[in-house]
Amino acid sequence: MSSIVERDVERLASSLVRHGVGAVEVSFVLGSGLGAFAERITRARAIPYAEIDGLPVSGVAGHAGRLVVGEIDGVRVLAQQGRVHLYEGWSVHEVTRAVRAIATLGCRTFVMTNAAGGIRPEWRPGTLMAIRDHINMQGRTPLRRAERGFGNPYDDRLRAGLQRAAQELAIELEYGVYVGLLGPSYETPAEIRMLAAFGGDAVGMSTVAEVLAARACGARVAGVSLITNQAAGISGERLSHAEVIAAGQEAAGRFSALLERSVRHMR
Ligand code: HPA
Numbered sequence: 285m286s287s288i289v290e291r292d293v294e295r296l297a298s299s300l301v302r303h304g305v306g307a308v309e310v311s312f313v314l315g316s317g318l319g320a321f322a323e324r325i326t327r328a329r330a331i332p333y334a335e336i337d338g339l340p341v342s343g344v345a346g347h348a349g350r351l352v353v354g355e356i357d358g359v360r361v362l363a364q365q366g367r368v369h370l371y372e373g374w375s376v377h378e379v380t381r382a383v384r385a386i387a388t389l390g391c392r393t394f395v396m397t398n399a400a401g402g403i404r405p406e407w408r409p410g411t412l413m414a415i416r417d418h419i420n421m422q423g424r425t426p427l428r429r430a431e432r433g434f435g436n437p438y439d440d441r442l443r444a445g446l447q448r449a450a451q452e453l454a455i456e457l458e459y460g461v462y463v464g465l466l467g468p469s470y471e472t473p474a475e476i477r478m479l480a481a482f483g484g485d486a487v488g489m490s491t492v493a494e495v496l497a498a499r500a501c502g503a504r505v506a507g508v509s510l511i512t513n514q515a516a517g518i519s520g521e522r523l524s525h526a527e528v529i530a531a532g533q534e535a536a537g538r539f540s541a542l543l544e545r546s547v548r549h550m551r
Contacts, residue, residue, distance in 0.1 A: 289377045289428070292338055296385040299337035304329075305353055307390035308362040310547055313383070313494055315398035316525075317532020318510060319348045319365040321540040328354035333366070338385075340368040340378045351382075356547040362386060369490055370422060371468035380426040380497035387501035393442065393550055394498040395543065396507045399528045400462060400488035401470065401515035403480050409514065409531045411458055412542060414446045415507030418462045418492050419484055426497040437499040442506035445549030446542065455542050460485025462509055464492030473517025487515055506550070508543070510535050 314321055322328070333339045333349040341349050348365040355361060364382055368374045383394065402411060417436045427433070443459075450457035463479050465471065467489035471479070479487055486509045498505045512531035513523055532539075 292377070293381055293384045293388060296336070296338035296381055297388040299339070300385060300389060303331050303336060305331070305351070305362065305389065308353065308360045308386070309391065310359055310361045310393045310395065310550055311386050311391045312361065312363040312543065313367055313394070313396045314363055314365050315367070315490060315510070316344065317399055317512070317529040318397050318536065318539060320536040321543050322350075322352040322363040322365050324540050324544040325352050325354035325356060325361060325363060328352050339382060340374055342366050342368045343372060344369065356544055359547050359551055361547060362391070367490060367494070370424060370466055370493070371489055376424040376426045376493050379493050383494045383497045384501055387498060387503050392503050394503050394505050395442070395546075396491045396494050396505065397543070398462070398488045398491045398509050399512040399532055400486040400509040401513050401523070402486055402511035402518070403476060403484050403515045404460065405514070405518050407458065407511050407514070409512055410535045411511040412455065412535070412539060413458045413460050413486055413509040413511060414443050415462045415509060416443070416459050418464060418495065418507070419482060420464055420492040420496070422464050422466050422492060424493060426493045427500055431500040434499050437495050437505055438507055439504040442504055442550055446506060446508065446546045448549045449542055449545035453541055453545055455538050457542070462491060462507060463487045465489055470523040471516045476515045476517050486511060508539070510539055
């Protein structure tokens with residue numbers, strides 16, 4: 285007997301198939317303000333989340349809520365333009381349902397992206413960071429009892445693909461540890477000092493659960509953070525979601541070019 289969670293994943297996967305979504309090779313989750321990457325997809329077809337049975341829809345600004353399927357350099361790709369978050373009240377299973385369904389359809393490579401606050405004082409807004417590892421401070425896991433942890437869930441070869449793409453395009457790419465918190469509020473300066481002492485380089489409110497779920501499905505995972513602001517207490521400025529979205533728009537060209545070029549190095 286499959287669990288309710290598994291049945292929900294299967295229902296979503298069937299719905300995707302009915303919408304003509306077949307096996308894709310590389311799947312992207314696009315974070316706040318980062319949806320513009322989907323415009324790089326050729327032979328593209330967009331399906332609004334609302335038309336897909338069982339796909340939760342985010343109410344957060346900066347998330348279009350569409351699934352875009354098509355190709356990049358002849359590789360079949362899919363992009364989730366927007367995701368749902370735990371802080372909106374969704375469960376960890378709802379947050380990871382799409383990733384599991386896409387993996388069920390045969391996708392073996394995922395690239396998770398997000399907007400994040402920079403903990404490293406030298407990182408300015410607009411910095412791109414390849415995720416080396418993460419710290420899950422969301423107090424939730426999408427893993428089922430039979431699913432085990434895996435050590436570092438981020439794939440070295442995929443990260444090398446990002447590095448190669450960055451070199452080819454002369455885009456600066458940093459590397460660091462992403463800390464996933466529950467949100468919805470930004471952190472306090474004291475929390476950021478704690479996260480820095482813990483080894484965190486960037487902080488956000490997403491990604492970690494989706495990464496764990498994709499790994500549990502046997503897929504390889506890469507992660508990219510766009511540093512949209514200096515984390516609380518570092519610059520002394522007040523943080524706002526509008527600032528996060530604006531930084532995403534400013535960096536959209538570089539971010540999209542990096543992801544587009546990395547596809548050929550990820551197969
Ligand atoms: N903190 C948490 N999440 C974020 C931030 C931040 O500073 N910036 C963008 N997402």
